[in-house]
Amino acid sequence: DSGVTQTPKHLITATGQRVTLRCSPRSGDLSVYWYQQSLDQGLQFLIQYYNGEERAKGNILERFSAQQFPDLHSELNLSSLELGDSALYFCASSVARVDNEQFFGPGTRLTVL
C-alpha cells in the first residue's frame, strides 16, 4: 500500500457524460500527478499540482481539467467523454522538494460505453 488513495475504483459511463476522479496523496506529500494508462498510449503524464497550484502540464485534453484543494486532495474532471477515454487513471504523489520519488495510487478504471 503506497498511502495514496483513489476513488472510485471502477467507473462505467456513457459517451458525452462527465465524471470526477478523486485522489488523496500520502500524508506529507504536497505534489499530485495524474497519469493515463491505455493499451495504445502506455503511461502518459497529464498534469501536476503542487500545494494547490498547477505546476506542469502534459498532453491533457481540453475536455479534461484538474484541481488540488487546500487539504491537498485532487480531482480530475473528464467531460464530453468519448470511447477513447476508456483507460486506467492513476494519481501519484511526492514530497516534490528535492525528492522526485512518485508513489502511485491503485487507479480508477474508466469504461466509456
Place this chain on the structure above:
Amino acid sequence: GENVEQHPSTLSVQEGDSAVIKCTYSDSASNYFPWYKQELGKRPQLIIDIRSNVGEKKDQRIAVTLNKTAKHFSLHITETQPEDSAVYFCAACPHNAGGTSYGKLTFGQGTILTVHP
C-alpha cells in the same frame, strides 16, 4: 520534449537467470531515472531509481546503471524468480531551464517479463 525508448518489449527467462531491460532517453537535461514494476491490474510500484550524479545503484537482486554520455540506462535483475514476472517501466524526469525538476515523468513503453519456473 523528452522521449524514452524501452527494449525489449517482451522478455522470457528461466528462473535463476538474469534479465536486462534497456532504455534510452532524448533530453540530456534529464536527471532522475526511476523504474517501476506493475503487476496485472495493480499500481506501478517504484522498485529502484538513479540520479544523474551516480553511475550505478544496487538493491539486493536489482541494479540500475546509467550512462549519461550515451543517454541510456538499464535495469538488471539477477537470480530471477517467478514473482518477478510483471511489466517493467523505465522513466526519465527532465529539468526545466531554471534547474528545478517538475517531476514530470516520461515513461517507456514497458517490458513484459516472464520468469518460467
